[in-house]
Amino acid sequence: MEGNRHLVRHGDQFKPVPSGRIRKACTICHRGKVKCDGAQPCSKCSLKRLECVYEQVDNVSSSEDLPTGTQTQGTGASRSSAAGSPNENAPTTPSQSGTTGFEAGAQGAIIGPQLTASRPNLLPIPVSWNPGGIIDWSSVKIRRDTLPNRSSQGRLEFEDVSRDDYQLPIVEDEVGEVYLQKYFEHFHYRWPIIHRPGYEDQSHSLLLKTSVKMVGAWFQPDEKSREYALAMHKYLLNCIPVQLAKKSSSDVLHEKHVSRAAILRNTLVGVLREAGFFDHATVTVDEKPGYFLPLHMKLLGDRNRLAAYLYKIDNYFSIIRGQPPLLMTEELHFPIPSTLAFWDAEGLVIWEGRMMMEPAKKYKSMADMIRSNNLGLVGSTEDLLLMEDVQLCLCSFTWDIWRLSESSRNKNLTDDGTAHLQDPLQRRLDALQVRLEQMGSQYSNYSLQKQNQDLDHPLRFYYGYEDYLNPNDESIVLLRANSLIFDALIFKQLLDLHLHADVRTLQQLAKDQGQMGVPGLSLEHQRERQQSMESTANWTNMAAARRSLCNATEILMLHQHLGIATTTSKRTLDPISEVAIATAALIIWAYCKFGKHCCPVCCAFINEPLSIAAELTKWCKPFQGDKEKYIWIEVARDCPVEIEGTRFCRCNVDALVAKFQVYIKEDWKLVDTIAPGVFKFQYNQASGPDVRVS
Numbered sequence: 001m002e003g004n005r006h007l008v009r010h011g012d013q014f015k016p017v018p019s020g021r022i023r024k025a026c027t028i029c030h031r032g033k034v035k036c037d038g039a040q041p042c043s044k045c046s047l048k049r050l051e052c053v054y055e056q057v058d059n060v061s062s063s064e065d066l067p068t069g070t071q072t073q074g075t076g077a078s079r080s081s082a083a084g085s086p087n088e089n090a091p092t093t094p095s096q097s098g099t100t101g102f103e104a105g106a107q108g109a110i111i112g113p114q115l116t117a118s119r120p121n122l123l124p125i126p127v128s129w130n131p132g133g134i135i136d137w138s139s140v141k142i143r144r145d146t147l148p149n150r151s152s153q154g155r156l157e158f159e160d161v162s163r164d165d166y167q168l169p170i171v172e173d174e175v176g177e178v179y180l181q182k183y184f185e186h187f188h189y190r191w192p193i194i195h196r197p198g199y200e201d202q203s204h205s206l207l208l209k210t211s212v213k214m215v216g217a218w219f220q221p222d223e224k225s226r227e228y229a230l231a232m233h234k235y236l237l238n239c240i241p242v243q244l245a246k247k248s249s250s251d252v253l254h255e256k257h258v259s260r261a262a263i264l265r266n267t268l269v270g271v272l273r274e275a276g277f278f279d280h281a282t283v284t285v286d287e288k289p290g291y292f293l294p295l296h297m298k299l300l301g302d303r304n305r306l307a308a309y310l311y312k313i314d315n316y317f318s319i320i321r322g323q324p325p326l327l328m329t330e331e332l333h334f335p336i337p338s339t340l341a342f343w344d345a346e347g348l349v350i351w352e353g354r355m356m357m358e359p360a361k362k363y364k365s366m367a368d369m370i371r372s373n374n375l376g377l378v379g380s381t382e383d384l385l386l387m388e389d390v391q392l393c394l395c396s397f398t399w400d401i402w403r404l405s406e407s408s409r410n411k412n413l414t415d416d417g418t419a420h421l422q423d424p425l426q427r428r429l430d431a432l433q434v435r436l437e438q439m440g441s442q443y444s445n446y447s448l449q450k451q452n453q454d455l456d457h458p459l460r461f462y463y464g465y466e467d468y469l470n471p472n473d474e475s476i477v478l479l480r481a482n483s484l485i486f487d488a489l490i491f492k493q494l495l496d497l498h499l500h501a502d503v504r505t506l507q508q509l510a511k512d513q514g515q516m517g518v519p520g521l522s523l524e525h526q527r528e529r530q531q532s533m534e535s536t537a538n539w540t541n542m543a544a545a546r547r548s549l550c551n552a553t554e555i556l557m558l559h560q561h562l563g564i565a566t567t568t569s570k571r572t573l574d575p576i577s578e579v580a581i582a583t584a585a586l587i588i589w590a591y592c593k594f595g596k597h598c599c600p601v602c603c604a605f606i607n608e609p610l611s612i613a614a615e616l617t618k619w620c621k622p623f624q625g626d627k628e629k630y631i632w633i634e635v636a637r638d639c640p641v642e643i644e645g646t647r648f649c650r651c652n653v654d655a656l657v658a659k660f661q662v663y664i665k666e667d668w669k670l671v672d673t674i675a676p677g678v679f680k681f682q683y684n685q686a687s688g689p690d691v692r693v694s
Contacts (some may be wrong), residue, residue: 027053047177098248169231171213179216179225186219211236241267248348258670262317268310269326280333280346294351297338304337308366308392315395316576319494320674321502322400332366332392339386342462357460359385370396376428381435386461387484390432390439394491400425401498409502422499422544429499433492440485443478460575486562487574493558494580496551497587500544505532506590511676540595545639546633551592552584553616553643559663578664582674585660588643589678592653597640613640613647 001500006693028045029036036042043050110355165302171179184196194212214232217225241263255352284303311327318325337343342358345351373381373393384390405419414581443459462481466473497503539545559581614636619629632639641648646655661679664671671679 013169014097025054028056041128044177048175048181092608115564143358150604152617168210168235169228171217171228176213179213179220179320181216182219183212187215204638207236207240221306255657257568258673260423262321265310265313265317266326269314272310277303278327278331279335294348297355300335301338301343303414304334304366305343307332307334307367308337308388311366312395315398316579318398318402319498319576320400320579320670322507325398329367329396331368334366335367336361338365338367339461339694341461341463345597346465359372359461366392369393373432374428376431381431384432385458387436387439387481387488390436391484391488391491393432394429394488394495397425397495401495405498405502405504409505414498419543425499425666426496426517429492429495433489436488436492438480443481443485468549482562483573486558487576489558490555490574490577490580492575493551493555494583497548497580497583501539501548501587501590502535503583503586505536506586507676508534509536509594510678513677536590537594537596540591543633545591545595546636548587549641549648550616550619550629550633554620555580555584556663557617558645578668578671579674581660581663582678585657586675588648588660589653589675592648592656595648597648613642615645616641616643 024038024044025036026045028048029042031408032044034044036044040054043673045052109233188194188196199212210232214229214236214270217229217232220226226423272278284299285291286299294331311332314325317323338358339354342354345354363372369384369389370393373384374396384393404425408421419661439458442457459467459477460483462477462484463473466477509529614632619626643656643659646652646659648656657680664679
């Protein structure tokens with residue numbers, strides 16, 4: 001191939017001169033770039049049962065070595081002339097063209113590929129073959145590939161798992177060649193995953209090579225090969241997860257963290273399913289009659305909480321990655337987890353007393369509770385006694401929202417087309433928010449009710465190691481309960497944003513901002529981007545956009561009300577709160593960037609009258625201005641809006657986003673995935689690009 005590349009690059013300035021020198025490596029070994037022993041036939045061709053051919057190699061002289069005025073042409077004409085052919089324009093056959101693999105025209109231009117006769121089992125070129133075809137071979141230039149040093153990379157690939165327990169099985173080169181041949185003979189035609197010509201002509205990673213040898217060894221009849229295949233299989237099962245975590249879907253640092261966590265989540269769910277953890281028919285030892293009750297309750301709590309919080313994490317990933325969740329609601333056949341007070345009871349005496357105070361559970365399982373709430377049964381939200389129960393019900397919405405978002409995006413539905421699909425989900429979400437606000441109202445009156453000896457107050461469920469009779473512990477428990485309500489309310493508002501806005505499209509627009517004129521983008525890509533911009537501009541005039549603005553403002557006001565602007569307080573929050581604040585900022589950014597709204601400066605510049613703006617923060621207090629807000633959402637298409645006196649406009653987009661940036665941790669790298677390029681961070685050059693300072 002080196003001669004081919006030189007020929008294509010230099011055209012008529014290249015003239016091969018036959019020398020009669022015999023190549024040391026046979027054709028097959030030379031093309032495979034492997035060592036040849038020079039025998040006739042060589043050992044590798046014998047193993048593969050291929051024809052072993054040694055060809056003559058022509059010494060190459062450049063145009064500088066030729067006499068001045070010498071006319072040089074392509075290989076076809078040159079070789080026929082050197083061989084004394086009487087017809088210089090006769091068509092060149094594969095046997096005449098030697099090993100170049102290309103045919104040269106009259107002016108030395110490459111006009112098409114030629115097949116070599118030494119390569120076994122290759123079809124001949126048909127007489128009707130048109131060298132013009134769909135590729136203009138005269139414009140093709142082949143340059144030498146700069147291949148990485150695979151040998152060194154291969155050794156480093158497995159260093160994280162090269163322990164004494166998992167040593168890499170080794171076989172001799174000759175045996176490995178046999179395994180390779182068996183792979184292509186028995187496996188490749190059923191599973192043609194690997195490009196065989198590319199595999200034989202290129203160097204590959206050690207991971208791929210060992211995998212191919214493992215499969216080939218399995219087809220060998222001898223016991224030693226089988227043992228090697230099983231040992232390699234065991235080794236690869238231990239090292240591939242490590243490599244998958246390294247080679248994540250993105251090379252961006254903040255994406256790698258999410259990808260590794262997602263791989264761990266996928267692995268954990270798969271292992272639990274294989275073990276029958278999510279199968280309701282699985283019976284554990286502690287469920288047998290006569291088992292010590294406190295220990296059974298502890299083991300049952302372990303299973304309940306593992307299922308519940310894995311379900312919660314799974315739906316968090318669904319929101320962050322824009323993908324459907326893995327776990328299904330039907331797999332939550334476990335009883336509803338007990339209260340924190342009962343779970344953290346220390347000692348059998350306290351455990352027994354708190355067990356008597358456990359609330360009566362109406363539902364047999366978490367799946368029953370979620371299904372009843374999703375069906376909108378009367379009183380279903382009132383039966384939710386704990387904030388954790390509300391959070392589980394909220395998690396069940398991610399699948400419906402993802403499916404609705406995909407359907408709306410594919411069908412390009414308008415505001416009216418999606419309203420009848422969004423309204424049922426929105427009513428169920430609002431019902432859960434009302435229940436959360438009722439819980440918050442109960443907790444705010446806790447001190448008064450405790451003085452009245454109200455032992456049935458729901459806040460008692462959140463006493464862990466704290467003493468119910470110690471007044472100094474009351475503030476700790478109250479802060480704990482309020483934090484849980486905050487998490488649930490934030491998650492509800494985030495679900496609202498995903499319900500009424502195409503967050504994935506907005507994220508892509510934010511990532512692509514300022515790149516419309518970048519050369520190299522295909523016309524199709526530019527067309528899709530233009531369609532996304534137009535659909536987003538149309539969205540800013542819909543009721544869904546105005547509802548999203550209200551949800552984004554709610555998220556901002558919840559953070560302000562909790563008073564979490566300091567770094568220490570921000571680190572105590574559930575991670576979903578930062579996902580919500582970043583998504584809310586993305587909504588504000590998109591509305592300002594693609595909407596046609598003016599601030600006082602813009603209106604003065606374009607000589608338009610300044611309209612009165614709707615202040616969104618006044619609608620963020622519970623049960624205040626709800627009627628006015630819903631009227632504005634439905635009919636106020638051209639009404640300008642503002643947050644804390646800052647008008648929504650392109651001029652003010654940075655000022656508006658800055659209100660949300662206060663609540664983002666400086667070192668939170670996932671912000672570049674949720675809202676790429678929206679926040680204006682300054683990078684600390686001394687600490688590197690991953691450490692941000694406000």
